[in-house]
Amino acid sequence: MENDKGPKGYHDVGGDPAGDIPMVDLPWLHWEKQVEAIRGLLGDGTRRIVSLDEVRRGFESFGVEKYNTLSFYRRRLAAMTDVLIEKGIVSRAELDEAIEAGTLRWTDVDTPP
């Protein structure tokens, strides 16, 4: 759909056809709270590193497929991480390395003591 403001963004879903509203309250998972807490701290008055608008700009521009398949907090984390990399606070290489180290740490725990 287009108007004089140009094509509609994929996040602009108001009025689109849609099915039933899922009437379920899911628990708020701890890792999701951590994402929210970190985003809040990064955007606070003492830091001003990642604003809410920057996170929104991130997930409103990282592609419709990612937007449609990632859950709410995955979207927020992905967008926040993109902004952190863009601003040079962390690098992609550092992140990849940390994830790799984490994978080793968390897969090794199944061995009985």
Place this chain on the structure above:
Amino acid sequence: MPHDHHDHMSPSGHPYRPDDDHPLTYWQQMEIAVRELLIEKGVTTAQEISAQIDAMDARNPAQGAAVVARAWTDPAFRADLLQDASAATREMGFDIGPMRLIALENTADEHNVVVCTLCSCYPRNLLGLPPDWYKSRAYRSRTVKEPRKVLAEFGVTLPDTTTVRVHDSTADMRYVVIPARPAGTEGWSADALAALVTRDSMIGTGLPKSPDTA
């Protein structure tokens, strides 16, 4: 001897809950990686993150219910709230952050309902987390197009004579609905009234509880 020597039963006779340990997802690992890097670089600390989570957990619909109940019982506050909800709720001691908060009053002729079509903006600092359905694509898409149908699915059926107003939030401008005070609550204290105010009634997808059930 139904409870003896059964692997799946605890000594009390209840089934054991299965362990909830499974591998972390990529995104959970990403969260750990980002958090640990930010702590390592001194951008934040584990204590700050923990304190932030405590503050988030402390926000819940009871805060909004206290605001609504005060609006029902204190005409001067009601006027202030409708004039500038950010200032009025801050004055009550709620840390609502930099956003602009707007209070929408339901009346006998008008019903307000809140959505965020672009994202899932919600007055979290006052009401806590939004319900999951509020963030769903279906609620975001349909509420602006067929609000009466959506409201009916939430069990709110309104007469045709009632005007329905749909308010689309933005990151900087968020809404709280002040539901109409239930009949039969004359003389009630603000605390007793607050117990009637539900989360959904402050979004507009619900009505306050009936005084008969309280």
